[in-house]
Amino acid sequence: MDAILQGLSGIFEVAVIAGLGFFLSRMGFFWESAGKDLTKFTMSVALPPLMIYSLYSNFTHDQLIETAPDMLLPFASIFVAYLAGRVLAKVLNITKSRRGVFTCTCCIANAIFIGLPVNMALFGEASVPSCMLYYIANTAMFWFLGAYLIVKDAGGDHKFTVKEMLLKLRTPPLMGFITGVLLILLNIPLPHFLLTACHYVGNIATPMALIVIGIQMAHIPFSEIRLDRDLVGAMFGRFVLSPLCLFILLPFIPVSAMSAKVFLMQAGMPAMTNMTILANSVGADADYSTMINCVSLMLGIFFIPFYMYLLS
16 A cells, blocks of 8 residues: 555656646747757756766665666566567557557657656656666667667668667667766766766756656647557557566566566556657658557556556
8 A cells, every 4th residue: 555655646746747847838938849958958968967876876886786687677578578569469450551660669668758757756766777777678679679660660671770779779868877887887986076966967857857748748639649449559558568578577587676666667658759750750650659659648647556556
């Protein structure tokens, strides 16, 4: 019961801040490109120092090495969800031009922009390293598996080279995470004033990310949403199939208690926004992908307390 109340409390915190962004956006408080600009600020400025501070606050050299094997579970669960998603797409007879986006929805989550602030609200800063382990696996699998399927949806011949995929993985939060890991592994201490600065700047990340989510929700085309088989099936894959795959694998790939909780939450986060960006750029069904992003964002508010119930 305490876990459920903790989960609901965390959801209320998230909902209030995201609701503020929604309200201010509807009131015309933000400029036209506010969502894009604040997203860039959060990803490039606030998240990297948060990674460094959180690692230094929660890990020593030996603890970091002990935690590294936990990354195997998210890689395995995402791959299993990928296979299950492909099977589900055939069983439900999903439109062929949407099967890549559908399968990607089943296995790839919004692990950093939504997953990180939600897990921090629920479990505190100690959850950040586990969030990043899942984020690394999630991002790698998106560009090595998901991107291929979405390009295939468009009927194009483009194939991502290893170099292109590695460049896509080189995001500011990941670079901040890697920097923090290297500093700890090399036993390089950071001055107290620098860690404090990282803490202050990093604290901007969570509320800013949630306000951006509110801004995005304010622009959801509710009148254009159609609950057809393709959309309902994708929501089943995102909120049931994906966390179920991780839950089933958990007894076979044991991880720390914190990682187990965080990974389960991450597996059930809304769909990845980069999926829509890629679909639009390669000529795949961007409208379908946008609809998935919008609906999964709204449903996440109801599913996250349910996951907390499972954890209890």
